[in-house]
Structures are given as C-alpha cells and as structure tokens.
Amino acid sequence: DWNMPDYVEEAVARIREQVGTDDVILGLSGGVDSSVAAALIHKAIGDQLTCVFVDHGLLRLNEAEQVMTIFGEHLGVNVIHVDATDAFMGKLAGETDPEKKRKIIGREFVEVFQEEAGKRKSARWLAQGTIYPDVIESAGAKTGKAVAIKSHHNVGGLPDTLNLQLLEPLRELFKDEVRELGLALGLPHHMVYRHPFPGPGLGVRILGEVKKEYADLLRKADAIFIEELRNATDEETGKTWYDLTSQAFAVFLPVKSVGVMGDGRTYDYVVALRAVQTSDFMTADWAQLPYSLLARVSSRIINEVRGINRVVYDVSSKPPATIEWE
Numbered sequence: 430d431w432n433m434p435d436y437v438e439e440a441v442a443r444i445r446e447q448v449g450t451d452d453v454i455l456g457l458s459g460g461v462d463s464s465v466a467a468a469l470i471h472k473a474i475g476d477q478l479t480c481v482f483v484d485h486g487l488l489r490l491n492e493a494e495q496v497m498t499i500f501g502e503h504l505g506v507n508v509i510h511v512d513a514t515d516a517f518m519g520k521l522a523g524e525t526d527p528e529k530k531r532k533i534i535g536r537e538f539v540e541v542f543q544e545e546a547g548k549r550k551s552a553r554w555l556a557q558g559t560i561y562p563d564v565i566e567s568a569g570a571k572t573g574k575a576v577a578i579k580s581h582h583n584v585g586g587l588p589d590t591l592n593l594q595l596l597e598p599l600r601e602l603f604k605d606e607v608r609e610l611g612l613a614l615g616l617p618h619h620m621v622y623r624h625p626f627p628g629p630g631l632g633v634r635i636l637g638e639v640k641k642e643y644a645d646l647l648r649k650a651d652a653i654f655i656e657e658l659r660n661a662t663d664e665e666t667g668k669t670w671y672d673l674t675s676q677a678f679a680v681f682l683p684v685k686s687v688g689v690m691g692d693g694r695t696y697d698y699v700v701a702l703r704a705v706q707t708s709d710f711m712t713a714d715w716a717q718l719p720y721s722l723l724a725r726v727s728s729r730i731i732n733e734v735r736g737i738n739r740v741v742y743d744v745s746s747k748p749p750a751t752i753e754w755e
C-alpha cells in the first residue's frame with residue numbers, strides 16, 4: 430500500500446538515478462500499463478524519453494488520434510506514430526487460423542518496433558510497462574493463448590538484439606496501483622479505467638481472414654456499443670454499464686444474412702456483441718445487460734453502419750466459451 434504522491438516522487442528519483450542522462454525508448458500501445466509507464470518516465474526524464482506507437486490498423490475507432498492527443502499534445506511526450514496498417518494487412522492476407530494470426534501480428538509488431546527503435550541510435554534503455562502480475566506469470570509455466578499473449582505483449586527478444594537495458598518502473602505494482610499512479614500523473618480517468626484490449630486488437634475480433642473493409646465496419650459498430658454502455662446508468666448501483674462490465678466489444682462475423690431496408694432487400698454482414706463480468710478473466714459470466722440498452726445498440730448499429738444488417742448478443746460464459754471469439 431503506497432501513498433501515491435510520495436510514490437511518484439520516489440519512482441521519479443529512482444528512474445533519474447537509473448538512467449542518468451541516457452535516452453530511453455518505450456513501446457506505447459495506448460493500454461493502461463504502457464501509458465502509465467510513459468507518463469511516469471516522462472515526468473522523470475522529459476525529452477530523454479521517446480515513445481514509439483505502432484499502429485497495426487487493428488485499433489478501435491479514433492484510438493490512434495486519442496493516444497497522440499493525450500501524449501503528444503497534452504503531456505508533451507515525444508511520440509512517434511508509425512502507421513503500419515498496410516504492412517500488417519499485407520502479412521495477414523489469406524490467413525484464417527487464430528493462433529497464426531496472433532503470431533503474424535506479434536512478429537510484425539516486433540519488426541516494426543525494432544526498425545523504429547534502430548533509428549534512435551542514442552537510446553540505451555528500453556522501457557516496458559511490465560507490472561507485478563506479469564512478473565509472476567512469466568515465472569510460472571504457461572501454455573496456449575497465454576504464451577501468445579506474452580510473446581506479443583512483452584515485445585520479446587528486443588533487448589538482446591537492440592542492446593538495450595530494460596527499464597521497468599511498474600514491476601512492483603498491482604493493476605489497481607498502476608491505475609492510481611496513472612491518475613496521480615494526470616492521465617484521464619477514462620484511459621486509466623479502460624477495459625483491457627488484446628494486443629492483436631481487432632485482428633482476433635474479425636473471425637477468419639482480416640480485411641481492412643471488415644475492420645472499418647467493426648470499428649464503427651464497436652464504438653456505438655461502447656458509447657451506449659458509457660451512457661447507460663444502472664439505477665440500482667448508479668454505475669454505468671461500462672463500469673459494470675469487465676470487458677465489452679463487438680465481433681465481426683464474415684457471414685451474410687438477408688434483411689430488408691425500405692422496399693429493398695439487403696444481404697449484409699453480422700456483428701456479435703460480447704459483454705462479460707469477471708474478476709480474473711479466467712472465468713467470466715456473460716453480462717445481463719438491460720434489453721432496452723441492447724435494443725438501442727442494435728438499432729443504432731443497423732441504421733448507422735452500412736454493411737451490417739444483423740446484430741446478435743453472445744450469451745456464453747467462460748468456460749467453456751472464451752471471452753474473445755478467437
């Protein structure tokens with residue numbers, strides 16, 4: 430249990446002592462951990478920090494702009510925005526297997542980051558938003574998806590090839606402490622209390638082959654769902670449905686079904702909505718969202734997203750279903 434303002438001062442002093450006048454690079458994803466790490470290190474060493482934000486084209490609506498606005502404009506952090514959408518889409522073309530898609534995205538991510546980092550010849554340190562649960566997890570044996578999560582998230586292998594020392598200022602913190610630290614550093618509440626978002630992003634929420642056309646449709650549908658969750662308050666608890674769920678998102682199903690619009694027939698794609706409640710993400714219940722909320726989301730998606738004519742709600746819990754569809 431830390432006293433946050435004191436903790437910030439201590440952490441800042443420690444980082445300054447550790448890196449001295451060296452330059453540091455950090456892979457900024459827009460997620461809570463890397464964001465808080467970036468804000469903390471920036472407070473400590475200012476312009477000695479450069480963040481590399483690799484945009485794989487599989488982010489949510491306006492996410493890249495938001496990251497650039499908060500870090501680049503509001504906090505004055507050096508951020509390089511690498512729009513690698515074409516490279517990722519090219520590598521993903523024709524691939525339908527979920528784990529292979531993850532590997533492709535993970536590999537390409539490392540490659541793009543490495544190329545960008547290689548340009549910063551003065552960098553001596555690679556900063557990462559590793560938090561205490563990551564440290565414990567890496568120590569234990571992990572299989573399957575967890576390995577994929579690690580390989581993508583921890584930008585594996587980079588320190589060796591780039592000859593950089595590791596700077597991990599959040600290593601001793603739990604998630605709720607990281608959030609508190611983020612607020613103390615001036616990060617916006619909605620960023621610090623965001624639902625988790627997988628490293629491969631929409632790449633695992635577009636079932637089967639990933640196409641930019643699908644990603645564009647999914648982004649719009651997902652944004653409507655999230656907006657309505659944030660705007661809907663549960664009377665009993667006074668909380669928004671966004672805060673009452675642990676993770677919520679839309680999934681793109683590459684199948685077409687028939688619908689009607691005006692006096693015409695449509696033949697368009699399907700979107701599934703997923704919302705879960707969980708404390709540890711190992712097991713999860715599907716969220717019993719109010720029908721009125723689901724109705725609003727459905728009608729907005731079908732009316733506002735041309736190309737989607739059907740919305741379904743996922744009522745599967747984990748296990749046996751997983752939270753993500755891939």
Ligand code: XMP
Nearest residue numbers: 531577578582625627628629710751752753
């Ligand atoms: P599942 O689908 O396994 O998801 O029930 C559990 C949690 O892990 C997240 N997840 C991922 N995170 N890379 C990530 O960084 C991945 O490949 C990945 N796959 C699943 C998922 O969003 C949920 O929070």
